[in-house]
Amino acid sequence: MNWERYLDALSRVPHELAIHIIMVLISLAVAIAVSLPIGVILTRPRFRKLGALVMNILNIFQAFPGMAIIALTMPVLGLGLKPAIGALVVQALLPIARNTIAGLYGVDPNIKEAAQGMGMSEKKVLFEVELPLAMPVILAGIRTSAVYVVSVGTLAAYIDGGGLGNLIITGLNMLWAEFIIVGAGFGALLAIFFDRGLSYVEYKLTPPGFSIIK
């Protein structure tokens, strides 16, 4: 064990951590922006038939190992942070889309029927009834994706995406266990942080009437 190497590794943490967080946040934001509407559209009666097809495509993306996706984006998008984010988005889509669909389907049809029967427009039913009621399930999907993206994000360093993966790769190349421990350790801490943080958001956004039921 070499304490100086620890300090060296730790001194690089703020920078790499910042990049890692930015990478995760952007990928998550993009993934939510794509998946949520996909989930909503696929649960509308007119597009229901498309559902199986789209979900299968997303399933295939999900089945790809993270490393393979990262590697495959390189020839298309080149090196750097952007292709890394692209790869992470692809990985983050499925859990969010799947949970959005599950959440929306899980809304009691009687509640929708009553809302519609009172004269609420389709849009109003979606935004005032369906999405709020599906929110806990959707957020659980976002949480799954977040944790996933944090861990796959460490692979971004292979295509020069930066982040905590840089520390791990340096450690692997130089056989410096200290760098690996610091990089992996902070990666794990970040994942836990996202998981806890989002579960707090989930708790906060759960409709008040629900917490009573539970």
Added chain:
Amino acid sequence: MIELHNVTKIYAGQTVPAVNNLTLKIEEGETCVFVGPSGCGKSTILRMINRMIEQTSGTILINNKDIRETDPDRLRMGIGYVIQQIGLLPHRTIAENISIVPRLYGWDKERIRKRVDELLELVGLDPDETRSKFPAQLSGGQMQRVGVARAMAADPPIMLMDEPFGAVDPIVRGHLQDEFLKLQREMKKTICFVTHDINEAIKMGDKIAIFEKGQLVQHGTPQEILANPKNEFVRTFIGYDRVVKMLTLFQVRSITKGNYSIIRENELANIRQKMDDEGAAVGILMNESTRPCGLITRDDLEKAGDVSPEKIKEIACSKKDAFIDGDLLLNDALSLMLEWDSDYLGVVDGTQLIGVVSLGDIRECVRRKEGE
């Protein structure tokens, strides 16, 4: 006024119509109950009236206007809708749930707040206690009340109710029915009410429409249907106690007669004489405070033979509970007669005696109504 003209609904992928060539008119201020076994199409009809389902052919008119000319959301805002599962929004408070339609109409906050409190009181809930609760905190009966209040929020002239009291236990259901009948007597809304329970139909309906397999079998007042079931299906659907059900349509008060004698304690000795003089079939024993405390019929007297006044009093007092409130129904009277093994019951209004009713009177009433 709601009119259905040759309305047919065939669901996609089916050949048998769910509703077949239905023509029906529901008058202004009338409660029409759609009744029939599951799958007879009664809910489908209801849902076609607010365009939750589009008819395959035929026209539906509300106040002489084809409902297809109105935007569905607009149409539905003007029609109260209550379903069995209630469908309260679990993430909204009771006040918010009730104010959904007023908010769609864009009422201001103060007006909505007032209306919510007014409605909660109307359906028998304490506004202060209920308004900020969530649906999950209420009992089934309370939720049904909120469901009805929500449907009435913007005072729609028409209400569609799909088994609105179906999800609560029979006792609560009875209360809700009574309260709703009382409300309706004042509101005079045009109501389509779906149920599979013939007793509920008889109780709630001004008119009853009986359906079988998408076909209207019989349409008429409860009395018409009970007196003249059109065919075997209706007869079976009503059940063997058809005539007893008919008795539920009339209050005891309506056939009460005055052929009784009031007997004071000191008149017990010459009770026969007094009843003969007054041509009475039954003697009512009164105590000092002029409360009826016993009842004795001619039959009882004959059976007893020549006995002491004390014995007569004993016989009379053994039927001290054979009195019935004038507001109760003839089936209640019949049941009480069987219970007391008595052809006669005293009829009271509170503690005030207003007459007597006999088994013969009930028979006579049935005979007359069957003939109508």
